[in-house]
Amino acid sequence: MSEIFPVIDAHCHVFPDKIADKSKDSVRDFYELPMYTSGTAEHLRNERNNIIDVDGRKFQIVKQLICSPAVVPHQTESINHFISGLVQEDSAFVGFGTLHPENENFAEILGNFRNVHLYGLKVHSDFHQFNIDEPNMYPVYQECRRLEMPILYHMGDKKLDFSHPRRLAKVLQDIPDLIAVAAHMGGYSHWNEALEVLQPSERLYFDISSTLQFIDGDLLKRFMNRFGTEHFFFGSDFPMWNPETELKTLISFGFSENELHALLYDNYTKFLHQIGAE
Numbered sequence: 520m521s522e523i524f525p526v527i528d529a530h531c532h533v534f535p536d537k538i539a540d541k542s543k544d545s546v547r548d549f550y551e552l553p554m555y556t557s558g559t560a561e562h563l564r565n566e567r568n569n570i571i572d573v574d575g576r577k578f579q580i581v582k583q584l585i586c587s588p589a590v591v592p593h594q595t596e597s598i599n600h601f602i603s604g605l606v607q608e609d610s611a612f613v614g615f616g617t618l619h620p621e622n623e624n625f626a627e628i629l630g631n632f633r634n635v636h637l638y639g640l641k642v643h644s645d646f647h648q649f650n651i652d653e654p655n656m657y658p659v660y661q662e663c664r665r666l667e668m669p670i671l672y673h674m675g676d677k678k679l680d681f682s683h684p685r686r687l688a689k690v691l692q693d694i695p696d697l698i699a700v701a702a703h704m705g706g707y708s709h710w711n712e713a714l715e716v717l718q719p720s721e722r723l724y725f726d727i728s729s730t731l732q733f734i735d736g737d738l739l740k741r742f743m744n745r746f747g748t749e750h751f752f753f754g755s756d757f758p759m760w761n762p763e764t765e766l767k768t769l770i771s772f773g774f775s776e777n778e779l780h781a782l783l784y785d786n787y788t789k790f791l792h793q794i795g796a797e
């Protein structure tokens with residue numbers, strides 16, 4: 520039997536069953552893009568049952584990072600409880616929690632994350648309608664730095680400026696010890712700007728979700744040459760994109776076996792160990 524190479528999907532969204540279809544439609548309308556499926560936990564788990572064959576090489580997703588944003592302040596507790604419950608039921612899920620900018624008890628919320636098996640914070644400023652470099656968010660970032668807890672930032676948008684890469688560059692200049700994962704390769708639709716303004720750092724990482732359908736392999740390799748291959752993670756942005764399609768697109772870029780294994784599994788495994796999630 521051929522060896523099956525493990526894959527970690529480092530960017531997935533999941534929604535409670537009763538609101539999954541509504542959430543999917545809201546995301547579709549917000550981004551004006553089609554959605555692969557609804558984001559239920561069952562649908563996401565099913566992606567792990569799929570053996571993906573590419574020219575005789577077999578791949579299988581074995582672990583998935585899950586998150587979901589609190590669009591209004593009172594959702595924070597229930598969403599974190601939901602993500603925490605999934606993680607505790609299923610060891611193949613890794614959970615990042617949410618926080619709304621108007622949650623005044625942010626230190627208490629963040630301080631409880633690891634007690635409920637949440638190992639990072641997802642910030643989605645486009646949904647929350649704030650600039651990621653606003654000074655009133657710095658206490659949140661500084662608390663994450665104190666806890667050595669990574670922040671997964673949604674980055675970039677065609678219509679909005681809240682998460683432009685120059686804003687993350689400002690945050691990282693002001694708080695250099697912050698562990699940051701810049702989703703969507705540092706800035707959906709703003710990749711050239713991200714390549715220019717973001718500075719390499721041992722604590723800056725990228726996932727390549729919602730990216731592979733819009734770029735070519737040369738641009739991804741330029742990013743990897745600048746920031747280091749070990750700082751990049753495969754991610755699908757499920758349920759927006761089909762993880763199998765995203766994986767096949769990445770493979771088509773012609774990376775070496777070692778580079779592929781790093782992007783698909785090894786890099787995120789080391790990252791999870793670093794943040795205490797393994």
